[in-house]
Amino acid sequence: MNTIDLIVLFSTLGLIVGYGVWKTRENSNIESYLRGNNSMKWGTIGLSVMATQASAITFISTPGQAYEDGMAFVQNYLGMPIALIIVATVFIPLYYRLKVYTAYEYLESRFDLKTRILGATLFMIQRGLAAGITIYAPAIILSSVLKWDLNLTILLVGGLVIIYTVSGGTRAVSITQKQQMAVILIGMVAAFAVMLDYLSEYITFSQGLSIAGKLGKLDAIDLDFSFEKRYTIWSGLAAGIFLQLSYFGTDQSQVARYLGGKNTAESKIGLMFNAMMKIPMQFFILLVGAMLYVFYIFYVPPVHFNQSLMQKAKEENRLRYQGLENYHLDMGMRRIESGEYMAMALRKDDDVMMDAAVKSFYTWDKEMKRARTEMEGLIKQAEPEAELDDSDYVFLSFILVFLPTGLVGLLIAVIFSAAMSSTSSEINALASTTVVDYYRRLFKKDASDKHYVVMSKLLTLIWGLIAILFAIFANSSENLIEAVNIVGSLFYGTILGIFLVAFFVKFVHGTSVFVATLIAQVIVIVCHFLSVNGVIGLGYLWYNVIGCTLTVVLSIALQPILGKKTA
């Protein structure tokens, strides 16, 4: 990055952080710090909910996901509008009526203290891990492409977040998220426009879509009933409802966003805003990735997008490295010709010519993949532990190589903003849960408001530091957007199950649901272990259904055995 880009980057971040700290400089009581004085309107809530969910992983990893596998991932969000309607009609009125600070407070009044603590604990395990990934994920990639030290990058992301989240609490989180979303949306649209401008030298946007479609990158909706496929319309609608319902209804990082509303109406409208805008937003981000694939037909891509691994391969065997690079480039040039034939076939509306062009494309594509496989072998020789999946580097590589000066800085600011917006919600939620569900409930029940505000700030700082530590010691072998959804799916089902029993199965009491949840959680983890080791084939979205269903069914089954309500 050059000086102008660095200025754009740090100015953008500085303005966001500074504005957040200044705007929320007075937080005199716990009501203000944890619930923002119930002052927020639906627009702030809507953007805040969206920004909390859309971490840097969304913007780094999702285009890469589409580049590799097409747009099917959008189906992950199909259950969201239905889930949000349920949250609006069932969860919001209840939380407002009970005046809770956290979702888990409700569980004590409905069941007992141990169930409340279990719910809060499962949330903190899941969200604590996710907070580490949310910082680690962008940091590892940014440090690799920008050649910054990894730990310094982690400290930069985490440190900036801690400053305004500790200072201003939930209001600071929501206010900064508005600015962050604006930066994110402007940046993504600008990047897309630049990509189309480059492509216009060869093809129109419509022709680009046709080529992407012919090459299987635009399959947004899959009607297949397979349980093994990760993304189908059925997993998105059925299993996705469970994931989204648990996330928006019971995950404190989202509950805190809408509990800060002026009233239930503002919270509900904020959620409906999300229900309508999230899927189009995700579709657009995936479309960026699909069009990136077309872009890299006409502009030969690097053999491997992770340039730091390429450097290691070069140092391992320079001659072999150069040979593979030259061969890959040569095949890439021939693949460009296939792309041009495809464009010509589209202009002439000639299906026979198109089929021949696609066949030619795959011939050269296969040769490029062969060169890539050999390069991966060289990388593994140089670094046996190297993670070869480079889909998370595709979009960043495009940004750094092809975007003009200034816009590079803005797009890197997009990624930092997205990381910060999610992490701030997470550590704010973790601190709230620790103060309300543990500290105030179990240890210090009648302290002053000022005491709890100080403890909240201290715990926000501690959770921020824990997230940074997790990030420093983290390692990931999955595409990052999938990693964070897998971690979520491991725990969301059981947490949702507890809440569904609480709302709808009134004859079940604390001990039954407590034991049922523990059993269900173990079974979900076993399912994941079996799936990862190839014993069973099960898409991770289904963990939510399994965890939730087992918790509910086992609670009902155990109630006659485990007896009456505990005091």
Add this chain to the structure above:
Amino acid sequence: MSEEPQEAKPPFFGSWRALYVFVLLWLVVLIGLMYWFTISF
């Protein structure tokens, strides 16, 4: 769908039920458009 007795109506559609129905219809339209997108290109 339950509603709080004193809760304000939404600024559009006149009732919460109507707003939720609109959101569901929007979902159906989105799925339809994305399916059309899938089969068209």
